[in-house]
Amino acid sequence: MPEPAPSAPAGPRVAVIGLGAMGLPMATHLVAGLPVTVFDVAADRRALVTAAGAADAASPADAARAADIVLVAVRDQAQVTAALFGADGAATTLRPGGIVVLTSTVGPDAARDTAARLAERGIRLVDAPVSGGPTRAGTGDLLIVVGADPDALRAARPVLDRLASTLTVVGPDPGDGQALKAINQLLAGVHIAAAAEAVALARGLGLDPAVVIDSLAQGAAGSFMLADRGPRMLQAYGEGAEVRSRLDIFVKDMGIVTEVAKDAHVPTPLAAAAQQLYLLGERAGLGAQDDSSVVTVLSPRDGAGDR
Amino acid sequence: MPEPAPSAPAGPRVAVIGLGAMGLPMATHLVAGLPVTVFDVAADRRALVTAAGAADAASPADAARAADIVLVAVRDQAQVTAALFGADGAATTLRPGGIVVLTSTVGPDAARDTAARLAERGIRLVDAPVSGGPTRAGTGDLLIVVGADPDALRAARPVLDRLASTLTVVGPDPGDGQALKAINQLLAGVHIAAAAEAVALARGLGLDPAVVIDSLAQGAAGSFMLADRGPRMLQAYGEGAEVRSRLDIFVKDMGIVTEVAKDAHVPTPLAAAAQQLYLLGERAGLGAQDDSSVVTVLSPRDGAGDR
Numbered sequence: 296m297p298e299p300a301p302s303a304p305a306g307p308r309v310a311v312i313g314l315g316a317m318g319l320p321m322a323t324h325l326v327a328g329l330p331v332t333v334f335d336v337a338a339d340r341r342a343l344v345t346a347a348g349a350a351d352a353a354s355p356a357d358a359a360r361a362a363d364i365v366l367v368a369v370r371d372q373a374q375v376t377a378a379l380f381g382a383d384g385a386a387t388t389l390r391p392g393g394i395v396v397l398t399s400t401v402g403p404d405a406a407r408d409t410a411a412r413l414a415e416r417g418i419r420l421v422d423a424p425v426s427g428g429p430t431r432a433g434t435g436d437l438l439i440v441v442g443a444d445p446d447a448l449r450a451a452r453p454v455l456d457r458l459a460s461t462l463t464v465v466g467p468d469p470g471d472g473q474a475l476k477a478i479n480q481l482l483a484g485v486h487i488a489a490a491a492e493a494v495a496l497a498r499g500l501g502l503d504p505a506v507v508i509d510s511l512a513q514g515a516a517g518s519f520m521l522a523d524r525g526p527r528m529l530q531a532y533g534e535g536a537e538v539r540s541r542l543d544i545f546v547k548d549m550g551i552v553t554e555v556a557k558d559a560h561v562p563t564p565l566a567a568a569a570q571q572l573y574l575l576g577e578r579a580g581l582g583a584q585d586d587s588s589v590v591t592v593l594s595p596r597d598g599a600g601d602r
Numbered sequence: 603m604p605e606p607a608p609s610a611p612a613g614p615r616v617a618v619i620g621l622g623a624m625g626l627p628m629a630t631h632l633v634a635g636l637p638v639t640v641f642d643v644a645a646d647r648r649a650l651v652t653a654a655g656a657a658d659a660a661s662p663a664d665a666a667r668a669a670d671i672v673l674v675a676v677r678d679q680a681q682v683t684a685a686l687f688g689a690d691g692a693a694t695t696l697r698p699g700g701i702v703v704l705t706s707t708v709g710p711d712a713a714r715d716t717a718a719r720l721a722e723r724g725i726r727l728v729d730a731p732v733s734g735g736p737t738r739a740g741t742g743d744l745l746i747v748v749g750a751d752p753d754a755l756r757a758a759r760p761v762l763d764r765l766a767s768t769l770t771v772v773g774p775d776p777g778d779g780q781a782l783k784a785i786n787q788l789l790a791g792v793h794i795a796a797a798a799e800a801v802a803l804a805r806g807l808g809l810d811p812a813v814v815i816d817s818l819a820q821g822a823a824g825s826f827m828l829a830d831r832g833p834r835m836l837q838a839y840g841e842g843a844e845v846r847s848r849l850d851i852f853v854k855d856m857g858i859v860t861e862v863a864k865d866a867h868v869p870t871p872l873a874a875a876a877q878q879l880y881l882l883g884e885r886a887g888l889g890a891q892d893d894s895s896v897v898t899v900l901s902p903r904d905g906a907g908d909r
Contacts, residue, residue: 342639347737350683367782383838391657393860403807412701426821426822426824427821429824434900438821441853457607464815465813465817466809472761474807474809475817477803477816477817478800478804479811479821479822480794480823481698481800481803481823482796482797482825483822483823485799485839486793486796486823487795488872489792489793489872490789491795492788492863492870492873493785495868495869495870496788496870497785498709498868499863499866499867499868500785500862502772502773502781507782507785510772510782510803514734514768514826515733515746515786515790515827515830516785516786516788516789516826517733517789517826517909518825518826518827519821519823519824519826520822520825523822555807556799556806557804559803560806560908561799561802561805561806561900561901562802563799563802563803563881563900564795564799564878565792565796565799565872565875566799567875568872569872572871572872593868593870595868598892601867602629
């Protein structure tokens with residue numbers, strides 16, 4: 296059973312499950328202010344946080360045993376289910392009255408299902424998907440959208456307030472945060488794909504895409520993604536962009552978006568077109584590349600298809 | 603033959619052809635600084651500018667007879683062709699060496715064809731499509747993207763500098779401005795449609811769309827259009843938004859975008875999906891409504907299709 300390091304600060308004891316692109320910087324940021332235990336299947340990821348003062352755990356169950364709050368930062372709902380309800384899952388050891396903070400984007404239905412299963416054990420779910428990327432995760436500058444009842448939210452505040460610069464409480468029920476996050480991802484995913492079309496068309500018309508982005512970014516055509524991903528798309532034609540957010544994350548998230556929209560009987564033809572683009576990117580071998588590399592589906596690096 | 607009013611200021615004599623949503627405020631803004639003659643088929647539109655000091659003309663040919671610069675601000679290429687090359691067209695009277703400033707969005711090929719026909723008469727085309735909307739047109743705060751040779755551009759400067767707060771010279775050839783404008787419209791048209799999907803999905807999920815827009819507009823999901831058109835989309839479910847930019851303009855412009863992209867052999871699936879949405883909006887009777895009304899195609903006012 297892990298023990299917090301002797302020097303660990305006071306406050307709720309936090310177990311972080313999943314030390315990927317977002318979980319690692321979140322855990323590292325939390326460890327400076329709260330007693331933290333970490334678990335990830337990769338020991339080298341755990342070592343990065345234990346070096347900063349976190350306690351090491353051998354399984355989610357091991358991490359949750361002494362915790363008040365379990366923060367889940369895994370990739371998708373299959374991993375959430377395994378991390379919580381598997382043989383070594385955190386729900387098997389977390390005390391009744393404990394809190395699970397779900398930061399992954401899994402969709403409203405998955406969050407509601409998870410909340411119901413946890414409730415059977417007296418555990419409360421705070422649905423809290425995060426946005427902002429790894430850099431902001433490491434500085435406590437995330438946007439977090441929350442669905443949780445006020446009591447559970449209050450209990451989770453020491454963790455959420457440390458991670459978020461903007462915290463929006465969408466509603467009292469798990470799933471409410473995921474609903475707003477799905478709309479966020481609809482816009483983000485469509486805007487990246489639109490920027491890709493703009494860069495590809497600029498190349499096709501013989502215009503300098505850097506000048507095009509510069510000219511348009513501040514006007515009616517502007518978006519956060521055009522300004523952020525546009526310049527990284529140009530790197531796809533050079534040394535390649537640093538991977539800040541993997542393309543296959545948008546394969547997952549646009550899948551959630553289109554399913555949520557379908558279940559609500561709302562047509563979303565642009566989101567559906569963007570989903571196909573990310574699937575094409577994954578099939579082109581770009582799944583682990585930066586999402587900005589999707590531009591090369593429309594305008595290949597080698598100029599294939601150019602006239 | 604029209605004469606400038608006796609009090610008219612010095613500078614190149616300008617004829618403005620077309621006094622629609624953009625032409626009217628542009629003409630009204632020009633008349634305060636330059637001698638202006640106006641033509642529009644609607645006499646009441648001309649009266650609005652002659653009241654401000656412009657001279658009245660009975661036809662494009664009549665307006666161009668005493669002009670140095672003819673500014674064309676009509677709806678589409680069919681109107682451009684009629685205004686310049688019809689029986690009473692401006693090209694029949696404009697002096698050799700004169701300048702036509704084409705502010706309409708017509709696509710690169712149409713601009714090049716127009717330039718070639720004008721060149722036969724010794725007239726030079728400054729390809730100068732404008733963005734920014736009627737309000738900024740009336741305050742000289744437009745974004746203008748230019749394709750023109752340096753001599754023609756220099757001659758057109760007194761007009762362009764008075765209308766634009768941002769003037770981007772894309773290249774030396776007519777069509778270069780239209781190429782960049784097409785990319786601008788791709789992004790603008792897709793972003794409006796994406797905002798419509800976001801608002802429709804918020805409604806479908808039982809979230810307050812105003813809160814959703816507010817929460818997301820400043821983050822990674824943000825765009826100029828989400829912040830500008832999003833709140834107007836909410837008005838579509840109340841008294842209806844004031845018409846600032848007609849929906850059928852995007853039927854025309856997304857038609858140009860997809861044709862330009864097809865001619866360049868660049869796939870643009872999101873632009874194509876957005877084009878279909880605007881066509882659906884037009885078929886739903888929204889062509890003369892504000893473009894933000896496209897949201898009602900996805901989420902009808904009467905709740906039809908709601909579960």
